[in-house]
Amino acid sequence: MQNPHSDAAAPSASTLALYREAFKKHGRSEEALLWGKNKQAVRFAALCRHIPDCPGSLLDYGCGLGDLIPWLRAHRPAMTYTGADAVGEFIASNRTAFPGHDFRLITIPGDVIGRFDHVICSGVFNLNPDRDHESHWLHVRAAVLALFAKTKISLHIDFLAHDTDFRKPSAYHQDAKELVRFVETQVSKRYCLDRTYMPYEFCISIFADLEIVRERNVYTALR
Numbered sequence: 125m126q127n128p129h130s131d132a133a134a135p136s137a138s139t140l141a142l143y144r145e146a147f148k149k150h151g152r153s154e155e156a157l158l159w160g161k162n163k164q165a166v167r168f169a170a171l172c173r174h175i176p177d178c179p180g181s182l183l184d185y186g187c188g189l190g191d192l193i194p195w196l197r198a199h200r201p202a203m204t205y206t207g208a209d210a211v212g213e214f215i216a217s218n219r220t221a222f223p224g225h226d227f228r229l230i231t232i233p234g235d236v237i238g239r240f241d242h243v244i245c246s247g248v249f250n251l252n253p254d255r256d257h258e259s260h261w262l263h264v265r266a267a268v269l270a271l272f273a274k275t276k277i278s279l280h281i282d283f284l285a286h287d288t289d290f291r292k293p294s295a296y297h298q299d300a301k302e303l304v305r306f307v308e309t310q311v312s313k314r315y316c317l318d319r320t321y322m323p324y325e326f327c328i329s330i331f332a333d334l335e336i337v338r339e340r341n342v343y344t345a346l347r
């Protein structure tokens with residue numbers, strides 16, 4: 125049995141098959157990622173809100189079709205991008221679409237060699253066709269811990285919200301309160317939950333630098 129301190133589980137064969145089928149049918153598009161359309165710019169702006177526009181390294185874990193790259197070029201041009209995903213077809217297609225960028229075929233965070241200033245993880249936990257809610261939540265916790273270990277400065281993760289009036293079959297919706305309880309107690313007390321950009325999605329930003337200016341009791345990173 126998995127525990128949240130062990131490494132995250134790889135995506136199931138059914139999860140990978142859903143993305144592969146969608147890619148075969150729709151090609152390079154948001155439909156291939158099983159996302160609703162035309163929301164990427166809003167989502168990326170929220171995920172990168174706390175990432176400054178200065179030189180640094182960024183891992184896009186579960187990068188899909190690398191849609192974050194054009195957004196970064198426009199809004200964080202100094203960032204060095206690495207994409208990692210478990211679907212080989214996405215990675216192969218990205219290498220053609222975005223030559224010169226580093227793309228890695230992986231199935232768990234522990235497969236990614238190196239540590240990065242910032243880690244983005246957008247929509248990676250949206251599907252759980254084979255796992256019940258509890259075991260997917262266990263997988264999410266293990267993945268958050270493993271991704272945080274890859275982060276030098278900040279980790280930013282997007283989820284489908286739990287309080288929606290509509291759910292697609294096989295979709296995983298995260299209870300924000302449960303996530304916050306977990307992050308506070310097991311990951312870092314320095315975090316920020318953002319529900320301001322879409323009614324049915326939210327993101328959490330988790331920061332690694334906990335150093336405090338003692339005499340003022342403020343985080344050194346904010347000085």
Ligand SMILES: C[S@@+](CC[C@H](N)C(=O)[O-])C[C@H]1O[C@@H](n2cnc3c(N)ncnc32)[C@H](O)[C@@H]1O
Nearest residue numbers: 135157186187188191209210211231246247248
């Ligand atoms: C909804 S798509 C989002 C893609 C991209 N992050 C974006 O925002 O456009 C989710 C992606 O996560 C990938 N994925 C799911 N589980 C994964 C895992 N354990 N390791 C790596 N990639 C995974 C899928 O292959 C898919 O490309």
